[in-house]
Amino acid sequence: MRKLFAFLAKYSVLILFIILGIISFGMVVNNDGYQQSVFFSSGNTVIASLYKVNNSIFEYFYLKKANEGLAKENVNLQNELANLKLRLDTMTTHPIDNADTQASSIDPNLEINYILAKVINNSTNKQLNYITLNKGIRDGVRKDMGVINEDGVVGVVSNVSEKFAVVIPILNPRIHINGKFTKNNYNGFVNWDGVDYRFAKLNDIARHVIFSKGDSLVTSGYSHSFPEGILIGTVDDFNIEESDAFFDIRVKLAVNFRTLSYVKLIDYLNYEERLNLESEME
Amino acid sequence: MKMVLQNIVSFIVLVLAQVLVLNNIHFMGYINPYIYILFILLLPVRFSRHFILILAFVLGLIIDAFSNTYGMHAFSTVLIAFLRPFAVNLFANIEEDTNPTPSFNSFGIFAFSKYVISLVFIHHTSFFLLEVFSFTAFGHTLLRIVLNTLITTVILLGICAVKRE
Numbered sequence: 468m469r470k471l472f473a474f475l476a477k478y479s480v481l482i483l484f485i486i487l488g489i490i491s492f493g494m495v496v497n498n499d500g501y502q503q504s505v506f507f508s509s510g511n512t513v514i515a516s517l518y519k520v521n522n523s524i525f526e527y528f529y530l531k532k533a534n535e536g537l538a539k540e541n542v543n544l545q546n547e548l549a550n551l552k553l554r555l556d557t558m559t560t561h562p563i564d565n566a567d568t569q570a571s572s573i574d575p576n577l578e579i580n581y582i583l584a585k586v587i588n589n590s591t592n593k594q595l596n597y598i599t600l601n602k603g604i605r606d607g608v609r610k611d612m613g614v615i616n617e618d619g620v621v622g623v624v625s626n627v628s629e630k631f632a633v634v635i636p637i638l639n640p641r642i643h644i645n646g647k648f649t650k651n652n653y654n655g656f657v658n659w660d661g662v663d664y665r666f667a668k669l670n671d672i673a674r675h676v677i678f679s680k681g682d683s684l685v686t687s688g689y690s691h692s693f694p695e696g697i698l699i700g701t702v703d704d705f706n707i708e709e710s711d712a713f714f715d716i717r718v719k720l721a722v723n724f725r726t727l728s729y730v731k732l733i734d735y736l737n738y739e740e741r742l743n744l745e746s747e748m749e
Numbered sequence: 750m751k752m753v754l755q756n757i758v759s760f761i762v763l764v765l766a767q768v769l770v771l772n773n774i775h776f777m778g779y780i781n782p783y784i785y786i787l788f789i790l791l792l793p794v795r796f797s798r799h800f801i802l803i804l805a806f807v808l809g810l811i812i813d814a815f816s817n818t819y820g821m822h823a824f825s826t827v828l829i830a831f832l833r834p835f836a837v838n839l840f841a842n843i844e845e846d847t848n849p850t851p852s853f854n855s856f857g858i859f860a861f862s863k864y865v866i867s868l869v870f871i872h873h874t875s876f877f878l879l880e881v882f883s884f885t886a887f888g889h890t891l892l893r894i895v896l897n898t899l900i901t902t903v904i905l906l907g908i909c910a911v912k913r914e
Contacts, residue, residue: 480798484831487806491827494813494820495879514815521769590772590816592781594880597817633817661881662889 515587515631518599522587526728533728540617579694582607582732584614584632591638591664591724598622598634602732608632613692613733619721620644620699621730623692632732637699638664638724646699646718647687648678654687657699657718664724666703669716674707676714684718691742693733756792760808763788768815779893782901783822785812786872787908789830790865794837795848805830818880825875829868840864853913861909866902873898 475482526533584606588599602608604627614621614634622636623644635642638659646669647654655671669684682702688695703719735741767785774780789805809823816822837843840863841856849855856864877893 480802480831483799483802484827487802487827488824488831491806491809491820491823495824495882511814517769525773592774592779593816594877595818661886 512628512630515599515601515628518588519601522585529726529728532726536617536728543617578736580734580736582612582734584608584730584732586727586730587631589724589727594661595641596636596638596664596724597625598636598727598730600624600632600634600730600732601630603628603630603632605629607734608732609738611691613686613690613697614730615693615697615733616722616727616730618698618723620686620693620697621722621724621727624732634730636724637667637720637722644693644699645687645689646684648676649683649685649696650678651676653678654689655716657684665720667700667718667720669702669718670713672714672716674712674714678702678705680704691735691738756788759791760788764808764811764815767812772816779896780900782897782904783812783872783876784901784904784908786826786829786869786901787905789826789833790868790905791851791909793848793850794834794841794843798834801830801833802827821876821879824879825872828875829872832871833868836864836868840867853909862902862906865905865909866898869901869905870894870898873901 582602584600584602586598587601588597590596590598598614598621600608600614608624608627610624610627612624614624614636620637622634622639623642624632625635626633637644637657640659640661643656643658645654646657653672653676655669657667657669659667672678680702684699684701686693686695686697686699698721700718700720703717705714705716707714763785767783771782771784774782785808788808789801792801792804805826806823809826810820812822812826813819837851840860841851843849851861851864853861855861873894877890877897881890
């Protein structure tokens with residue numbers, strides 16, 4: 468026994484090092500468990516509040532960019548409004564023609580409510596990038612909500628606290644977003660390779676699919692997070708080796724992650740219903 | 750007592766500088782120097798080795814919480830805290846019964862620079878490897894390690910040089 472104590476005393480530093488090393492390495496390996504715990508993330512109230520103060524100091528530098536984005540979105544919305552008005556006019560003049568088709572389908576947009584949020588922390592220079600938003604549970608944010616801005620897809624909510632939310636953006640290899648070509652509906656997964664914040668990879672496009680540079684890629688609508696047709700990016704470059712079954716495609720992302728300031732969270736009003744129905748099948 | 754207070758202040762200042770300023774450097778998409786480890790590097794040579802490991806763990810966890818990295822900084826910082834005494838023995842001649850704080854004066858310019866760059870390199874290698882958690886695209890990871898080690902070292906030596914004056 469005395470020998471044991473002598474041994475422990477002699478190697479106590481090494482033992483402590485090994486214990487702390489195992490704890491922290493365990494956190495790295497098991498990060499899924501810790502992802503759930505808001506305490507260890509920037510969703511933590513103390514940390515998020517600090518980021519909020521910091522953001523309020525530096526946001527003035529980005530006001531110009533934010534204004535441009537909002538102005539652009541404004542124009543788009545006005546165009547859309549004009550189109551809808553036009554459609555409404557034609558419908559009211561021919562009510563009987565459209566009655567059947569109207570009743571049988573509900574515009575998917577009616578199922579969605581957007582929540583505006585401000586980016587209070589953001590990174591583009593790491594392998595695993597995250598975004599912190601200033602909206603949380605009390606504003607109706609929940610896990611797995613899609614996040615977009617006026618240019619296109621930003622990411623998916625991974626962690627929510629009372630007042631804040633942490634988003635996994637496309638710039639994080641841990642997220643795969645299902646996208647399809649607007650041209651022909653072939654779909655694949657968009658995933659970041661950790662190299663350049665402007666580009667991501669598109670996987671699973673088989674070699675018989677025909678597409679060209681500049682083709683746009685939008686969300687497929689198969690997930691719980693995004694409705695169909697939100698821009699992810701455009702094909703920047705692609706190649707295929709003689710022996711490969713799938714293309715190696717580089718996608719230029721629609722969103723500039725360096726200048727993110729305001730984003731919208733997509734709240735499916737029927738989320739619970741869809742989730743319950745799907746889980747019954749499993 | 751003054752020493753303790755000084756260290757607490759430098760701990761807080763380094764954490765804030767790291768998470769609020771340096772983590773937001775967006776240069777070339779690769780550069781993210783981690784200067785907070787200066788706290789570990791500058792503790793007195795004969796500081797309790799147990800306590801330094803615990804301080805390193807706590808410091809790493811705080812940085813982890815701010816950057817959503819779950820244990821990666823904690824592991825890397827604990828690693829250099831453990832290796833620090835070996836680096837001191839390797840590069841500097843410390844007389845017995847003295848307990849100097851590592852600096853250009855106490856170690857000598859070359860010895861101190863070697864001490865800083867080797868520990869920064871170990872920390873960055875550990876961190877960037879844990880961050881990708883694979884050896885794919887190893888070239889990019891290596892580039893990150895080398896570039897950031899150089900930049901962190903330059904910043905740290907700069908801070909120490911200014912402090913000396």
